[in-house]
Amino acid sequence: MIDAELRTALEARLGGGVRFDVPLARLTSLRVGGPADAVVTPADRAELCDALRLLARHQVDHFVIGGGFNSLASDAPIEGVVIQLAKLRKLEERPGGRLRVEAGVSHSQLTRFCCEQGFGGLEFGAGIPGSIGGWLAMNAGIPDREIGARVVELEVASPTGRRLAHLPAERLHFTYRSLRGLAPGSVIVSALLDVERRDPAAVRAEVDALLARRGQTQPLSVPSCGSVFKNPPGDYAGRLIEAAGLKGCRVGGAQISTVHANFIANTGGATASDVLALIDLARERVRAHSGARLEREVRILGG
């Protein structure tokens, strides 16, 4: 809970960069979720670290959200402060075939930059919606290509805001849709990524082909949170859910997509409870039908 003293201190330090009682449905692509006590959007690293220090001093939890494209916020109010780095959007070339990308850069900003400037290596990210902070925390990717493989180092704020460290790739452990090696509560501020010089037309052609394929295989016109489950080794969560007879299954306003069974769509008025009920149902039915255990990919905000 945010007391009056913390509220005043946050307002004094962040001005318009702090909002109170914010519905998280507005910050997540599924468009569900109750309010957070506060959402902090720091203008720069100093504001971020000061906000983290204030929260630590007042023993208030914080949660980071990027674009909210793989996050599910509960219906109940989230006690704590949500941090969003949407104002850290600097993206620049660095010597040695590298890009410095701040966490708030969006996937479309990065893809556009690579297409226009002729940088190859990140084409796979075309159409993976979100912020670069979210990409890194999730090790986003497509089969055989993930962002973790491109990371030279990460700039990370410690959970209490006391330090900004530059962690080389050797200290990080990227696995399938996850990044290990950061202290819980750490905030990724930027990344140094490896890229190659490539003909801009070739980058654009690959991006266009990937976007076209996505349009045919994913439900892009309804609110969703992308893949709900990780693919188990050697199989696909979507195939298993479909085989268990759940394609199109509904709970309230949430529906297992008729286009791709590993997506849950908000067809209108869905709640987080509807989505969680479908997640439980899919897990149980798949286990009963094929024996496979599905592991959740989507992150529960604050969970």
Ligand SMILES: Cc1cc2nc3c(=O)[nH]c(=O)nc-3n(C[C@H](O)[C@H](O)[C@H](O)COP(=O)(O)OP(=O)(O)OC[C@H]3O[C@@H](n4cnc5c(N)ncnc54)[C@H](O)[C@@H]3O)c2cc1C
């Ligand atoms: C239509 C659709 C298609 C998708 N296709 C793909 C796909 O092909 N491949 C794929 O990998 N994913 C896919 N996704 C999922 C999603 O795009 C990725 O997981 C992406 O990385 C989410 O980024 P985000 O900024 O929205 O993360 P969020 O959902 O905001 O956050 C995800 C996690 O990252 C953490 N996080 C975010 N920013 C930071 C930060 N700065 N510091 C520390 N932690 C942070 C959050 O706390 C949370 O745990 C898809 C989603 C949708 C809706």
